[in-house]
Amino acid sequence: MYDLMKESIIDILFKNLGEFYSGKKIAEKLGISSVAVWKRVKNLIDEGYEIEAVRKLGYRLSDHPTRLWPSGYSIKKTKWLPNTVLFHKQVSSTMDTARSCYKNGSRVIALARKQTTGRGRHGNKWVSQIDSGIYMSVAVKPNLLLIKSLPLINIAACVAVHKLLKEKYKINTKIKWPNDIYYDDKKICGILIESETEGNSITYIAIGIGLDLKENENYASLSENGSYINPMELVGLLIDELDRQLNNITNNSNFLISYWKLHNNTIGRKVLINDFGTKISGYAKDIDEIGCLLVKDGDVEKKIVSGDIMFLEGVK
Numbered sequence: 001m002y003d004l005m006k007e008s009i010i011d012i013l014f015k016n017l018g019e020f021y022s023g024k025k026i027a028e029k030l031g032i033s034s035v036a037v038w039k040r041v042k043n044l045i046d047e048g049y050e051i052e053a054v055r056k057l058g059y060r061l062s063d064h065p066t067r068l069w070p071s072g073y074s075i076k077k078t079k080w081l082p083n084t085v086l087f088h089k090q091v092s093s094t095m096d097t098a099r100s101c102y103k104n105g106s107r108v109i110a111l112a113r114k115q116t117t118g119r120g121r122h123g124n125k126w127v128s129q130i131d132s133g134i135y136m137s138v139a140v141k142p143n144l145l146l147i148k149s150l151p152l153i154n155i156a157a158c159v160a161v162h163k164l165l166k167e168k169y170k171i172n173t174k175i176k177w178p179n180d181i182y183y184d185d186k187k188i189c190g191i192l193i194e195s196e197t198e199g200n201s202i203t204y205i206a207i208g209i210g211l212d213l214k215e216n217e218n219y220a221s222l223s224e225n226g227s228y229i230n231p232m233e234l235v236g237l238l239i240d241e242l243d244r245q246l247n248n249i250t251n252n253s254n255f256l257i258s259y260w261k262l263h264n265n266t267i268g269r270k271v272l273i274n275d276f277g278t279k280i281s282g283y284a285k286d287i288d289e290i291g292c293l294l295v296k297d298g299d300v301e302k303k304i305v306s307g308d309i310m311f312l313e314g315v316k
């Protein structure tokens with residue numbers, strides 16, 4: 001349940017991150033008793049906040065936010081995206097949260113420290129160990145798009161991740177069609193789009209992003225090169241960038257396609273595509289104006305809308 005006092009306490013502690021703040025001062029500020037403050041601090045600790053409580057000194061929130069927290073995100077509500085964050089310590093999949101909230105009438109940004117059944121494209125699972133990455137699903141406003149723009153949503157989402165890593169964190173990655181992000185030849189980010197459609201319209205759409213911050217048995221990690229990433233800050237910046245790139249679907253799709261082409265590692269390579277059991281191999285020649293992969297198999301050119309690809313050899 002939403003508790004304004006609890007939110008106010010965490011706001012005060014965030015503003016004084018890493019420093020002790022007296023419980024008495026918090027109580028005076030909020031017009032409640034010190035006991036009421038302590039009750040809420042205990043609650044916050046149960047929710048996962050690292051708060052130290054020391055007699056005579058007060059409360060201190062850990063000054064090194066190396067993981068996701070329940071609140072304190074700076075996220076604006078935009079044309080495409082909601083700004084309500086729903087945070088889980090642990091959840092089956094943030095895609096489930098996004099969908100069930102939508103069915104109950106609200107669009108949310110679902111975040112989790114851990115997913116027990118994180119999912120990837122084509123029925124793959126997405127390993128989501130605790131505090132090892134960003135596991136986020138965002139319900140996009142569906143009536144802004146037509147079905148034919150679905151592949152472009154993939155492109156917009158991976159352009160957003162790529163651009164943010166490059167410009168804000170100086171991390172240079174490559175995009176593997178359609179929307180995997182590779183760092184030093186290892187996958188560090190996967191994007192999953194789930195949608196429901198009726199006729200020509202999209203009735204529900206959520207973008208799921210899994211970004212590895214710590215290495216695990218399957219994926220590389222962004223922190224490998226020693227750079228420190230504050231996951232909460234990254235979430236706020238990512239939502240901003242995602243909104244900008246989603247806008248480009250209707251305003252400047254040429255930018256999305258040319259950015260994707262400039263930073264991809266797929267075009268020019270021999271690939272094997274697996275689309276739910278149907279296998280196609282050939283040379284990845286280009287992507288078209290909505291992001292479909294054009295593959296040359298002998299004299300025949302095929303247009304691939306979706307699928308998992310494997311590289312069979314290097315650049316032609």
Ligand code: BTN
Pocket residue numbers: 092093094095115117118119120121122124126134135136137180189190191192208209210211
């Ligand atoms: C892929 O590369 O196959 C897509 C992986 C998408 C993983 C993210 S993590 C957050 C969201 N919740 C999920 O269960 N999956 C997506």
